[in-house]
Structures are given as C-alpha cells and as structure tokens.
Amino acid sequence: MTERTPIARPRARARIVPSGVLLALAMLLDTAVAHHSFAIFDARQSITLHGVVKEFRWKNPHVFIQLMADEDAAVAAGEWSIEMTSPEHLVRAGWKPGTLKSGDKVTLVIHPVRDGSKGGQFVSRIAADGTRIDLPSPRHAAESK
C-alpha cells in the first residue's frame, strides 16, 4: 500500500496528477476479477480428451481434474491437469466434490495451455449421447452450437 506523507504538496504539482486516476493504471488488471488470468489457456482452441479420472482435486483456489488421457491423434497420452474454477464457484454451478470420482471414464473439452504442456482449462463434459454438460460461458456456448 502506498505510504502517505503529511507534507503538503505544492498546488501546482497537485494539478499534474489530478486524481486517483494515476498512470499506474498502465500496469493494471492482469487479474482484476479472478485469482489469476485465464489467458494462459488458448481460448481459440478446443480439444477433446477421453480418459479416466485419476483424481478430482477439490481444492482452493482452483479445482483440478487429473485425467489419464487416452492417446489420440491430437492428444498426448498421459496425465493431464485440467483446471476449473474455485470450489465456491463450482458448488454454485451445481458441482460437488463427488461429481467426479477416481476411475470414472469421462470425455472432456478443454482449452489447452499455450505452452503445449499437458494442461488446460475445463470447458465442458460430454455425455454418452454427445451432449455437452455444464453451464457454459457465452464463448463456450457459441462453440457448442
């Protein structure tokens, strides 16, 4: 937090920076409205993972699905870390700690991490009949049409 000084500033100087709208705003808002930015994920790409849940890590600040993915033409086999939002937000979206269990066979759509590692942002689950489950954000809804 900025320290305050009791020393009065000259009036002319005060007009140079007229308000709390300081130029420090230039470095603003990497994470203004979330724990961290989700720009680490490439929202323009969606990939589908088939696999078995190794662990559903119901933890703050973000829940993760550890998925043992099957090999696919576009997907490397092995353990993927699929990031979701916080437990608090998830329960409000209808999820519970037991929604996924170790050993569950699932199909997930994710936005991959930009660095190419085996990680991504959860987008949705795909049910056996092919429909997407979970409440999507507008961008995801547009993708699923």
Added chain:
Amino acid sequence: MRTLVTVEKGVLMCLALLLLTAPVGAESPAEQRARAFARLPNWTGQWEIVGVTPDAQGGYVQSLDEVVAEMRKWGPPPYKPDVQVVFDKAAAKVRERSVAAANGTDAPSPGLRPACSFGVPMLMLFSPLMFEILTTPEETAMIFSGREIRHIYTDGRPHTAKDDLWPTSWGDSIGHWEGKTLVVDTIEVSNPPGLGGGDGPVIVAGGGDNDEVSLVATLSSEAHFIERIRMLDKDHLEDRMTIIDQKDFTAPWHIIRQYQRVTRIHRMVHEDCEGEERNPVVDGRFTVAPPPVPASGK
C-alpha cells in the same frame, strides 16, 4: 381480624395500582435489545450479485458486453474534464491490455500477486463472491466468500476520528436504519492490493472467459460512499449507492445493484487464495504445475 383483612386488601390494591401505573418503557436492557432485534429485517442466507454469475470454467455466465451494458445504465462517472482525460487514457490502456491478455500476447505485470481482495465498492458492484448479511442492533456484518468482511456499525457512533483512521480496502462504515432500509456511510477506502491502479478504489468489470476486462471507473482516495440497502422481495436485495468524490467528480454518481439468493447451496463456502497454488509464473507467464507430491512421497 377484620382489620387485618382490610390491610391485606389495601396492600393488594396498592400493588395492583403500581403494576397498572408502571411506565411502559421500563424494559430491561435485554428486553430493549430484543425489541430492537425484532425491528430488523431478516436478510440471512447467501446472496450473489444479479448479472455476475461464475461458471465452472473460471469465467462468467454473462459476457463482458452484457456486464458492461448493465453497468452503463448507471451513466458515466461525472468526472471533472481533466480527470476525464486521464480516465479515458487509462480505460483505453486497460482495453488494450485486456485484448492482449485474451490473445496470450501480454505477460503478467512484474511482481504480480493474486487478486484475492475486492474491497469496497467492488464487493457490492462487481464480484463473483457470494455473501451473507448478519444484522444486529449494534452492527451489520457482511461476510463475503473471499473472507472479506464489511463491518457497518449502527450503534449511533460517528466515523472513527481522523487521527485513528487509515485507508483500507473496506473503509470505515457506520450506518442507521430508516425503517427496513439500512443506510451505510463509508469513507477512507483504498484500492485493494492486486487490483492495480492508484490509491483510490477502482471499479472493473469482467465477463465471459474472464480474459477480457473493462475499466468502469476510478475514484480518488477521498471518495465517500452512501448506500441504501433494502429487501425488494424475499429473494432480492437492492443497494442504491451514491459516490461523492469531490476531488474527481462534478456531481454525485448514483449506482443501483441488485442481489439474488444463491440457489444451489445454503451455507457459506469460503475461497482461499493461499491454498494449493498451481499457477506459478515461469518466464513471465502463468503456467499449470502438476499436483504436489505428498510429503511421504507416496
């Protein structure tokens, strides 16, 4: 014998007279407090801002455009001309950074720390966090799932004396009840760490995938907030907020926000920014780390 009966009758009559003529207001402090409690509205339960709904992905059900359009109904902040120029530049810069972040072409700021605190007025205007409101005659406490708390003292005290007051993200709040409406007066609000900007609070909106954000307003550290909070119906609350910023504004800025009951959970669940952190910044970029190995190594 007859005399004794007459005396007893007289004593009983005196007692009855005393009871009948006893002042109505002669309640015990406990009775007075119980009566004060009974006058308060019951706002228990969990609440969330209407139009800012978190989804399972880490973003929002509403798009940024939808969120900002709702905020635009408030009208623009009534900035002084010189402040308006600075704000417009800042807002343009935020837009630029926002688009770059969404495209993955912008690195996190050096020394970046997680934004785990919203503060006032963001908690009331744009926050994905649910909250509870506990009303007592002496204080109303607003408890947010990010573990931020607003303490609003309604016991008739004035604001904390200037020599005992310093800026915080939640400011110094006092209030009073006008019928079933809680009137809150808040001063000495600073910008929470992690939000960026200057000393004064900022109002930021996000939406959709949460990559894109918009700067709605910046306020000076002299901003003064007056809120009128009331229940519209059993499932909705409303906050009519007036922001007086004599340093930056030409007039008070009036804002209205509504809150609805959280439907899928009926208890408070807290966030914890210090939990299992798996998004370290490596080479100037956030990354996804593998799950931690248990201490036993198993």
